[in-house]
Amino acid sequence: MQKTECTRVLETANTYKVLAKEDLAPQIKLMTVHAPDIAEKAQPGQFVIIRVDEKGERIPLTLVDWEKEKGTITLIFQEVGVSTRKLSTVAVEDAILNIVGPLGNPSDIRHYGTVAVACGGVATAAAYPIAKALKQSGNKVISIVGARTANLLILEKEMKAVSDELHISTDDGSKGYKGFVRDVLRTLIEEGQSFDIVYAIGPPIMMKTVCEVTRPHGIKTIVSLNPVMVDGMGMCGACRVSVDGKTQFACVDGPEFDGHLVDFNLLIKRLKIYFPDERKADELYQNTEKNRHE
Ligand SMILES: Cc1cc2nc3c(=O)[nH]c(=O)nc-3n(C[C@H](O)[C@H](O)[C@H](O)COP(=O)(O)OP(=O)(O)OC[C@H]3O[C@@H](n4cnc5c(N)ncnc54)[C@H](O)[C@@H]3O)c2cc1C
Ligand code: FES
Known part of the structure; x- marks a missing residue:
């Protein structure tokens, strides 16, 4: 099918080309990605939500660095499950399907001493x-x-x-x-x-x-705080945490909070909820990838 001008524009607008990729440590990678709109507005403490491909889950990653002039952002991630393993397979010159951001409140940077x-x-x-x-x-x-x-x-x-x-x-x-x-x-x-x-x-x-x-x-x-996040915009409730006895959404109210008021036990418990499913999905993904390469 002939692509219309409109489809081409949308494809360009929604793809984020990987410009550089580096291994920092076993299973920890750095990626520099072309994302000028995000680079323009990024501030310390903020993050993005990415989706590698059409079947991908949305995962939050912190904005580690950015260059407004070059229109690039830097992400660093550890391969722990399906989405981060998939991300690690995106080659230089290939693209990540969606990146939304910058999300979350910037850090309160001032002169403290x-x-x-x-x-x-x-x-x-x-x-x-x-x-x-x-x-x-x-x-x-x-x-x-x-x-x-x-x-x-x-x-x-x-x-x-x-x-x-x-x-x-x-x-x-x-x-x-x-x-x-x-x-x-x-x-x-x-x-x-x-x-x-x-x-x-x-x-x-x-x-x-x-x-x-x-x-x-x-x-x-x-x-x-790093709870599971889905929309990253305060609508789904996936990232709820308890701070000073009140429910807060880490994506829009945080991700930074006064640590002395955070209920860490609840955060740890909630992070473990999907552990069996995540492990099963990861094993399936790794086996499928292995069979594909054999
Ligand atoms: C605001 C925010 C910023 C983040 N920034 C980074 C970053 O810069 N670099 C990076 O590597 N990771 C970051 N994370 C964690 C990252 O989002 C998860 O590792 C990722 O979603 C895992 O997806 P997966 O499909 O690969 O693994 P999954 O199958 O979802 O999870 C595999 C295992 O990883 C662990 N895990 C999953 N989600 C999280 C989480 N949110 N926090 C801690 N452990 C988790 C659990 O043990 C889980 O069983 C951030 C999380 C948040 C909320
Ligand atoms: S991720 Fe959905 S409300 Fe925060």
């Missing part, structure tokens, strides 16, 4: 633009970057460039302090380092335990 940016795993990608903006606003930035093991550490060089101090921790001690990000933060506080605010970004259990470290010292702690 001394700020700790505590992050872990792939969430370092989400912490990086925040640390960068905090540094540009004149804060003293003390970053604590953690990972399970040394080869899963990402953006070390970039975090160092936007931090006054950078501390590394690994669960197995293969690099930096042996232990968790919260332990490094606790030690710094016990040694007399004062913080005006702490940003904690990582898996829910990491954010919960960082909040337990800061709570007794009354240090305001901002967390970026």
Whole structure:
């Protein structure tokens, strides 16, 4: 069938070409994508929702970096299930079907004084633009970057460039302090380092335990919540979380909240609801892909 001018325009408008792709760590990839409208408006703390192809689910990914002049955005993602595995197969010069954004409220970047940016795993990608903006606003930035093991550490060089101090921790001690990000933060506080605010970004259990470290010292702690999201626009309710006993939608009311008011146990419980289905879908997808390549 002959394509009309109108169809061609729509196709161009709705496809987001991948311009660069890089492996940062096992199963963690960086992608630079042409998305000028999003690059124009992006701010630290915001995210996009992508759909790889027509059969794809909508998944949220943080805006890690953007260049208005080039019209590009940078995404970093870990392959954990069907949609992120599918995304990792999109080659340079190919396109992602839909990207909606920027979504969510930008981080409240201002001059606080001394700020700790505590992050872990792939969430370092989400912490990086925040640390960068905090540094540009004149804060003293003390970053604590953690990972399970040394080869899963990402953006070390970039975090160092936007931090006054950078501390590394690994669960197995293969690099930096042996232990968790919260332990490094606790030690710094016990040694007399004062913080005006702490940003904690990582898996829910990491954010919960960082909040337990800061709570007794009354240090305001901002967390970026990662519930399952569908529309990303406050209509479906999938991302509901409980903050100060009230239901909030992380996509439009967050994703950042006062960590001392968040019900992390509920967040962790809700993230596990679809776990059996997600695992089944992932196994099916991986088997289908394997058979296709045999
Ligand atoms: C605002 C926001 C920003 C995010 N930014 C990033 C990012 O920059 N990079 C990145 O890699 N991921 C990010 N995530 C998490 C990402 O959206 C999920 O990993 C993704 O939706 C998983 O989709 P999937 O189909 O590949 O796996 P699924 O089959 O949906 O899930 C597989 C497993 O991954 C885990 N998982 C699923 N969803 C989430 C989630 N929302 N948070 C944590 N673990 C989850 C669970 O263990 C699940 O069983 C973000 C989430 C939110 C809410
Ligand atoms: S993702 Fe639907 S309300 Fe937030």
